[in-house]
Amino acid sequence: MDVVENIDEMFEISRALRDGNEAVGFVPTMGYLHKGHISLLERSKKECTRTVMSIFVNPIQFGPSEDYEKYPRDFNSDYEIAKKIGVDYIFYPKAAKMYSKGFKTFVNVEKLEDIMCGAHRPGHFRGVCTVVLKLINIVCPDRVYFGQKDYQQLLIIKRMVKDLNLKISVIGCPTVREEDGLAVSSRNKYLSEGERKNATVLFNCLMGAVELLKRGEKNLKKISRLTYEKFKKNKFVTRVEYFDFRDSENLDGITDLNAYFIKKSKGSILIASAVWVGKTRLIDNVLFSYNYDEG
Ligand code: AMP
DSSP, rough: OOEEOOHHHHHHHHHHHHTTTTEEEEEEESSSSOOHHHHHHHHHHHHHHEEEEEEEOGGGSTTTSSSTSSOOOOHHHHHHHHHHTTTTEOOOHHHHHHTTOOOOOOOOOOTGGSSSSHHHSSTHHHHHHHHHHHHHHHHOOOOEEOOOGGGHHHHHHOOOOOHHHHHHOEEEOOBBOOOOOOOOOOOGGGGGGGHHHHTHHHHHHHHHHHHHTTTTTHHHHHHHHHHHHHOOOOOTEEEEEEEEEEEETTTTTTOOOHHHHHHEEEEEEEEEEEEEETTTTEEEEEEEEGGGOOO
């Protein structure tokens, strides 16, 4: 496994892989690898002949008061994990090289970037899209792998790839969870013992909403109210940023479920939320699949 820090060197490797007709799978990460990242890498290993992973904590997707400086990093551990999986190349560029002096070009995916997480993290998705496009240009993959844990990010990237005619497949991979349901995340490391135990409230609330929908509850306002009450009861939850019902294909907000089902008789509804547990921001989502064609 090679570690490539130099952008031009990565270009040359990408060109050689292309010339050699390799099927290149690419997994962009910010490092501090966990089971979620590993599932993406293993999927790429299974489906492609070469796997490239990037480790890059992207400064332009963090807001001024966010955790860029203290974001967890452990290159040695990441290296060992990647080597064991059989990753072929780790692309590990320096921020100063990715954003050299005078950098002025950004990618915006309009509207989709302004809702949900985007409404609370202005500029976040612009930073994500810009770096992902740059990385794709450098690595030239056939397939790029993203986690459904960051569902909005996955949809925004799919939109960008389509809109900009990038000739790659974007593969969404299922969310990997701890045994108690908490979605695995590099940021879980910030949680104290008590916060960690209580962080399951997020997944439990999402599943609670699914359960109500399964039982036929159609009043989304009522489900939201009950959910906010559940969050409020947990003293470790310091803030609920959003708890949304959305069309899983285009992220349109759903308020009237009866009207929505008339419009779309089968599909899946995204239930997504961001909450703060202590000083840590957590996001998660689940899908509720339905088919009213089958009665
Ligand atoms: P990050 O290093 O947090 O930027 O994540 C890199 C990739 O791993 C993104 O595509 C994430 O969606 C994905 N990812 C993060 N956590 C999980 C998880 N628990 N399950 C599946 N994929 C994940």
